[in-house]
Amino acid sequence: MYISMDKVLRSISIALDLAEMSSIGTNSIIEDVTNIDYSKHLFLNHSQRTCYISLCLAKALNINGTHLEELYVSSLLHDIGATNFLSKSHSSNEFILGHCLTGSEITKSFPIFNNISNFILYHHENWDGSGALKIKKDHIPVQSQIIRLADLTDLLYSDDIPSYSQKTHITSWIKKNKNKIFCPEVVDAFLEVSSTDMFWLDLENTSYLKYVLDKVSPIYDYELDLYKFMDIAYIFSEIIDNKSAFTAEHSREIAELCYRVGKTIGYDETKCIKLKIAGLLHDIGKLAIPKEILDKNGSLNKDEFSIIKSHPYYTNIILNRFGEIGDIGFWACNHHEKLNGKGYPRGLKSKDLCEEDRVIAVCDIYQALIEDRPYREGMDFNRAFSILDKMVSEGLLCDKAVYYLKKAITQKN
Structure with missing residues (x-):
């Protein structure tokens, strides 16, 4: 009996989103640096949309091969520590740091995932060193830098508003935080990919999310016994x-x-x-x-x-x-x-x-x-x-x- 690792990963990402949807709304979690209130976000399809945005950025940055596979897996699982920590968190800062540490430990404990534990550990770090672990600039893995921007893009995005009505605001917010929260090269990649209508329509049409993700994801054909x-x-x-x-x-x-x-x-x-x-x-x-x-x-x-x-x-x-x-x-x-x-x-x-x-x-x-x-x-x-x-x-x-x-x-x- 062999099982597709790719299908397992995507299924796990859906489970993680369900967990955040059912829990995070009961906690007011406002990140200090971004001032984004996580409790206001629906988290429906959050993991897969973060993955989609990450892979679009990777393409613009010419990331491929093993590095692309690592980004694919780590962006799908970036919030794997959130479910455990939501039951323990008493403050926004505790949650931000705690779910990164917990997610890193979870993925480190399993051989197939242990190469991505650092990317998950640092996915809330900021370019200027103002993140939870105070890591800055090129000391932050590029995969974590990409996930950081992709994650926040989806948190800023609202399913209740047409994409054409919010893309200017989101793009402006990303540009404003260049060299602060975000690596300048990653911001430039975002401005490139987000300049097309296709990018925003893909975010909007969640009914076709599998197709949208399939067209940008690497061939991840590992099988599990x-x-x-x-x-x-x-x-x-x-x-x-x-x-x-x-x-x-x-x-x-x-x-x-x-x-x-x-x-x-x-x-x-x-x-x-x-x-x-x-x-x-x-x-x-x-x-x-x-x-x-x-x-x-x-x-x-x-x-x-x-x-x-x-x-x-x-x-x-x-x-x-x-x-x-x-x-x-x-x-x-x-x-x-x-x-x-x-x-x-x-x-x-x-x-x-x-x-x-x-x-x-x-x-x-x-x-x-x-x-x-x-x-x-x-x-x-x-x-x-x-x-x-x-x-x-x-x-x-x-x-x-x-x-x-x-x-x-x-x-x-």
């Missing part, structure tokens, strides 16, 4: 679980449970690894859920519960864009379905749910029961299984899946 894909899934499970202070290690624990249950049932190693990956990614859709709902200390009201119930839908949207991941995506998306058709989001019934769907559903419920939550302490083994057994008797869960989960846990202990 199942184990490298699992490495990426582990990184993203940490980002998912850090969205809420009360779900640390949730996805990893479910992944390990799924793997052990698969082994107990007698699945081969490949299927067990696929189950583990599905467990790691099953809650990726929670990146789209506002943090105040995830962390609410009490029962959710009807509207809040409806929002929570949408997270498997977003998991499906994100994982579908990964390409040929086969059953992994289906298993991950179906973890809140019930045998009687009363689950969500698709209302699938027993005949529609395979054994692997049922295993992940049971592992998810068990793990949630034993974890501490804002409104209750975690349950012990016996109490958790009494609830699972009751759900089996009510026709909600698979008795075989519950049996093998219990067997997997007791065998380990």
Whole structure:
């Protein structure tokens, strides 16, 4: 099984945008140097538009080969540290510095990304040295300089206004900050590419964003085997679980449970690894859920519960864009379905749910029961299984899946 790295990267960028959309509006984050209020930006397609602008600038600057590939990946993932840090940030300066440091650490921890960690670390540095880390001029990697201008261009851009009505303002703002925030050569490249109507129309027509990005992006045809894909899934499970202070290690624990249950049932190693990956990614859709709902200390009201119930839908949207991941995506998306058709989001019934769907559903419920939550302490083994057994008797869960989960846990202990 091989998975396109390019599709994974673009899917991750969408997940990052969903996370920022659901979180950053609740924090007033105004960058000192630019005076831009991040909380006013929608962040829809932000990562891919930043990537598009970056690649246009790279073309004007005659950047190609490996350097272009590095810019492509780092611009798509430039805000990968933001999701983790939004739950910890208490000030604009903390957020700016924190998400750069966190993003650099995340990408450094994985071999495929470690060559871009510095570009992400310095993507908020200013040409005159007034950025968070006080790096200046040519000490800032050119990829970071490009991302800085591309990032701010998209933050200045509004989807509510036609591009022709705002391009003069944006261009003037960029020119005004030449030699201050921006490298002069990068500004000159921007003035060149932004002089065409095509550039602004491409920014405006987000419905065609895949086409727009395809026409400027390098051929990034790296393929991931199942184990490298699992490495990426582990990184993203940490980002998912850090969205809420009360779900640390949730996805990893479910992944390990799924793997052990698969082994107990007698699945081969490949299927067990696929189950583990599905467990790691099953809650990726929670990146789209506002943090105040995830962390609410009490029962959710009807509207809040409806929002929570949408997270498997977003998991499906994100994982579908990964390409040929086969059953992994289906298993991950179906973890809140019930045998009687009363689950969500698709209302699938027993005949529609395979054994692997049922295993992940049971592992998810068990793990949630034993974890501490804002409104209750975690349950012990016996109490958790009494609830699972009751759900089996009510026709909600698979008795075989519950049996093998219990067997997997007791065998380990």
